[in-house]
Amino acid sequence: MKDEITPEDRVANLKGMGSSRKRVEDVRFTQGKGNYVDDIKLDGMLFGDFVRSPYAHARVKSVNKEAALAVPGVLAVLTAEDLEPLGLHWMPTLAGDKQMVLADGKVLFQGQEVAYVVATDRYAAADGVEAVVVEYEELPVVVDPFKALEPDAPILREDIKDRTEGAHGPVRHNNHIFTWEQGDKDATEAALAEADVVAEEMIYYHRTHPCPLETCGCVASMDKVTGKLTLWGTFQAPHAIRTVVSLISGIAEHNIRVISPDIGGGFGNKVGAYAGYVCSVVASIVTGKPVKWVEDRMENLMSTAFARDYWMKGRIAATKEGKITGLWCHTTADHGGFDACADPTKFPAGFMNICTGSYDIPTAYLAVDGVYTNKAPGGVAYRCSFRVTEAAYFIERMIEVLAIKLNMDAAELRRINFIRKDQFPYQSALGWEYDSGDYHTAWEKALDAVGYDALRAEQAQRLEDFKAGKTRKLIGIGLTHFTEIVGAGPVKNCDILGLGMFDSCEIRIHPTGSAIARLGTISQGQGHATTFAQIIASEIGLPADDITLEEGDTDTAPYGLGTYGSRSTPVAGAATAMAARKIRAKAQMIAAYLLEVHDDDVEWDVDRFAVKGAPERFKTMKEIAFAAYNQAIPGLEPGLEAVSYYDPPNMTYPFGAYICVMEIDVDTGETEVRSFYALDDCGTRINPMIIDGQIHGGATEGYAIAMGQEIAYDEMGNNKSATLMDFFLPTAWETPTYTTDFTVTPSPHHPIGAKGVGESPNVGSVPCFSNAVHDAFRPFGLVQSHMPHDHWRIWKIARDLGLHG
Numbered sequence: 057m058k059d060e061i062t063p064e065d066r067v068a069n070l071k072g073m074g075s076s077r078k079r080v081e082d083v084r085f086t087q088g089k090g091n092y093v094d095d096i097k098l099d100g101m102l103f104g105d106f107v108r109s110p111y112a113h114a115r116v117k118s119v120n121k122e123a124a125l126a127v128p129g130v131l132a133v134l135t136a137e138d139l140e141p142l143g144l145h146w147m148p149t150l151a152g153d154k155q156m157v158l159a160d161g162k163v164l165f166q167g168q169e170v171a172y173v174v175a176t177d178r179y180a181a182a183d184g185v186e187a188v189v190v191e192y193e194e195l196p197v198v199v200d201p202f203k204a205l206e207p208d209a210p211i212l213r214e215d216i217k218d219r220t221e222g223a224h225g226p227v228r229h230n231n232h233i234f235t236w237e238q239g240d241k242d243a244t245e246a247a248l249a250e251a252d253v254v255a256e257e258m259i260y261y262h263r264t265h266p267c268p269l270e271t272c273g274c275v276a277s278m279d280k281v282t283g284k285l286t287l288w289g290t291f292q293a294p295h296a297i298r299t300v301v302s303l304i305s306g307i308a309e310h311n312i313r314v315i316s317p318d319i320g321g322g323f324g325n326k327v328g329a330y331a332g333y334v335c336s337v338v339a340s341i342v343t344g345k346p347v348k349w350v351e352d353r354m355e356n357l358m359s360t361a362f363a364r365d366y367w368m369k370g371r372i373a374a375t376k377e378g379k380i381t382g383l384w385c386h387t388t389a390d391h392g393g394f395d396a397c398a399d400p401t402k403f404p405a406g407f408m409n410i411c412t413g414s415y416d417i418p419t420a421y422l423a424v425d426g427v428y429t430n431k432a433p434g435g436v437a438y439r440c441s442f443r444v445t446e447a448a449y450f451i452e453r454m455i456e457v458l459a460i461k462l463n464m465d466a467a468e469l470r471r472i473n474f475i476r477k478d479q480f481p482y483q484s485a486l487g488w489e490y491d492s493g494d495y496h497t498a499w500e501k502a503l504d505a506v507g508y509d510a511l512r513a514e515q516a517q518r519l520e521d522f523k524a525g526k527t528r529k530l531i532g533i534g535l536t537h538f539t540e541i542v543g544a545g546p547v548k549n550c551d552i553l554g555l556g557m558f559d560s561c562e563i564r565i566h567p568t569g570s571a572i573a574r575l576g577t578i579s580q581g582q583g584h585a586t587t588f589a590q591i592i593a594s595e596i597g598l599p600a601d602d603i604t605l606e607e608g609d610t611d612t613a614p615y616g617l618g619t620y621g622s623r624s625t626p627v628a629g630a631a632t633a634m635a636a637r638k639i640r641a642k643a644q645m646i647a648a649y650l651l652e653v654h655d656d657d658v659e660w661d662v663d664r665f666a667v668k669g670a671p672e673r674f675k676t677m678k679e680i681a682f683a684a685y686n687q688a689i690p691g692l693e694p695g696l697e698a699v700s701y702y703d704p705p706n707m708t709y710p711f712g713a714y715i716c717v718m719e720i721d722v723d724t725g726e727t728e729v730r731s732f733y734a735l736d737d738c739g740t741r742i743n744p745m746i747i748d749g750q751i752h753g754g755a756t757e758g759y760a761i762a763m764g765q766e767i768a769y770d771e772m773g774n775n776k777s778a779t780l781m782d783f784f785l786p787t788a789w790e791t792p793t794y795t796t797d798f799t800v801t802p803s804p805h806h807p808i809g810a811k812g813v814g815e816s817p818n819v820g821s822v823p824c825f826s827n828a829v830h831d832a833f834r835p836f837g838l839v840q841s842h843m844p845h846d847h848w849r850i851w852k853i854a855r856d857l858g859l860h861g
């Protein structure tokens with residue numbers, strides 16, 4: 057057989073790893089053919105809606121359903137009393153706490169679910185909600201986590217008020233959830249005591265919210281004839297949801313089918329379990345009809361998983377030359393009314409102990425106190441890699457604070473403290489083994505790319521002009537070098553509710569040489585159908601366009617822990633490569649048989665096996681696939697399929713160097729991002745265009761968080777930012793323009809060397825924007841000012857520094 061096309065053409069035809077293959081999902085998304093939860097319409101479907109508490113802390117004296125039940129179309133009103141006989145009035149949280157499904161005697165945050173109204177249509181349900189009469193008795197409210205720990209603070213969780221042990225060890229106050237300690241306290245205190253220089257600061261990362269375009273929702277359908285419950289929902293972890301539903305409802309797991317259809321953005325908001333899911337399932341069981349629940353924007357912002365709210369007190373020790381000798385951090389973590397954080401079980405503060413960042417810090421100590429307040433529960437969400445956002449913000453601010461103390465350039469301070477390339481794999485003082493990195497190369501590339509020295513010169517000139525009264529605008533140069541930790545995670549360290557955090561892929565090759573692959577993860581916009589097919593294409597030599605990818609249906613997909621913590625590529629991506637390699641191994645035997653040579657005498661070449669030394673004798677993967685179904689091959693089963701369950705040996709440690717240049721108007725507080733340069737290293741790059749998209753999206757979310765987005769409460773616990781009038785979502789108008797760049801430092805333990813990237817831009821960009829703001833005011837003595845840096849707050853910084861004359 058003669059081959060006309062070149063090897064390069066054959067590689068290009070696959071659209072495999074490294075190609076900017078266009079997103080296959082977008083054909084349906086751009087034509088309005090996506091299938092979201094709210095698109096699901098079933099015969100006789102009912103609708104559920106919640107009565108929610110207007111108070112942040114109150115006793116619920118009574119719930120009167122009478123008027124609601126009289127509303128035409130209203131069929132039922134569920135309260136905690138109705139759920140109690142089923143044992144469903146409370147549910148376990150992912151953090152070892154429990155949470156009310158419907159208010160059981162009291163409410164702990166504004167917007168908490170009190171009753172669930174079921175009706176024949178959405179409007180009747182809403183009318184029913186209006187007609188339910190709830191009698192409340194207000195209780196004292198605590199929204200400040202420090203006040204919540206004072207001796208006379210009101211007791212929030214009366215259900216567990218006498219406990220002395222929590223899910224993570226002893227507790228010392230009714231409102232204290234846990235203390236989590238890592239590192240060496242004594243050695244760190246000693247380093248601080250002996251240091252030439254100690255910088256100390258309180259770094260607050262305010263409360264915000266992922267606010268996905270599509271809110272949370274589900275459709276529960278109990279088929280009383282077959283006994284099978286089908287639950288469609290906005291789930292980032294469909295298999296885990298199935299297991300949890302089975303455990304708490306008692307319905308056998310094989311009788312539950314959980315389906316995540318298209319999801320309009322997850323960002324961590326859709327990891328946890330919400331009251332809406334439980335109530336919809338109960339309502340469907342009770343009525344025998346499908347029940348839909350989809351929350352509105354206010355409900356989403358008020359009651360579902362928030363993000364951050366970490367008060368991080370830091371102390372950093374250094375020599376007078378700037379070599380860091382120790383890092384100390386005490387964090388007060390506001391978890392709201394219930395501890396519903398979605399962390400791996402052994403990590404109540406997530407991977408906050410990556411807070412030594414990109415730096416070779418010999419000794420460190422971290423303590424985190426989790427605290428109950430009268431705010432919404434949730435905790436880990438919003439492109440956070442399990443609190444890595446907080447950790448990166450903390451260390452990247454502390455570095456800036458130390459630079460001020462040392463009167464040093466912050467780029468230089470980073471450079472002299474980076475972990476060197478030859479130190480990898482690197483053992484961090486707080487317990488992690490960083491797999492690979494080359495920080496100095498990335499840093500120099502970034503500084504060169506933006507023309508760092510020229511920028512500093514321009515900034516200095518501007519400062520002189522400002523002082524001379526020639527301009528009212530300052531320039532801020534924001535620097536960040538972050539280290540991420542993603543890919544939870546080795547089963548021995550990481551589980552959620554006891555489920556080990558492996559992931560999976562199953563590949564079936566069809567006789568004609570096309571394929572279907574199913575994964576335990578679920579895309580919410582990340583483009584898995586595009587990128588995972590590319591991994592398979594490169595591994596087994598079939599074009600990505602001939603590979604269908606399916607996720608999110610627990611009846612068909614292999615068990616996996618889902619998509620969050622940027623774990624899909626590190627874990628399911630590895631499973632995909634491993635499953636593909638099993639297929640290739642079998643294909644090798646088939647090829648050898650067809651070519652009448654020994655297995656070892658054929659070698660892989662892009663899309664075929666060829667006889668060693670005789671490349672003109674080959675069998676393409678397509679031919680091999682057909683043979684697998686068409687011929688009886690001695691010693692081999694027919695068919696060509698494989699499954700891999702992958703337990704990663706370690707996490708992956710992507711990193712990046714970000715630089716932002718910002719113009720700040722001192723009189724109005726207005727800011728303009730003049731440029732934003734983002735260099736990311738996520739190891740082997742599967743699809744550069746998708747990676748760019750992830751960076752653009754994540755950096756825009758980071759911009760929002762740093763520059764204006766906030767979930768704010770007043771002292772009564774009223775949520776002051778529950779609509780998009782008050783909660784800042786950047787539009788095309790505000791969104792900066794990004795320049796992306798990369799280096800490639802493969803992960804040594806991942807089968808294709810890939811690291812995750814989905815959360816990196818949020819982890820890296822927030823400190824970068826914030827550092828730019830701080831940097832502009834550094835010459836006037838600003839050390840630390842809390843985010844979000846909206847115009848008013850920046851105006852206030854300028855005023856407080858006496859810049860308004």
Ligand code: MCN
Pocket residue numbers: 320321322323324438439440441580581582583584587588619620621622623624625626738739740741742743744746747750753810811812813814815
């Ligand atoms: N990718 C790649 N090469 C790499 C790493 C990743 O081409 N070396 C590709 C992946 O194949 C995948 C995408 O980039 O298509 C993101 O991969 P990964 O970093 O593995 O992250 P996940 O797929 O696990 O996505 C989760 C991550 C998280 S935790 C949040 S939060 C977030 C994020 O992704 N939510 C998102 N990005 C999002 N993007 C969209 N559009 N919507 C969300 O809800």
Ligand code: CUM
Pocket residue numbers: 292322323324325327436437438439440441442443619620621622815
């Ligand atoms: Cu922490 S947000 Mo993402 O892990 O789904």
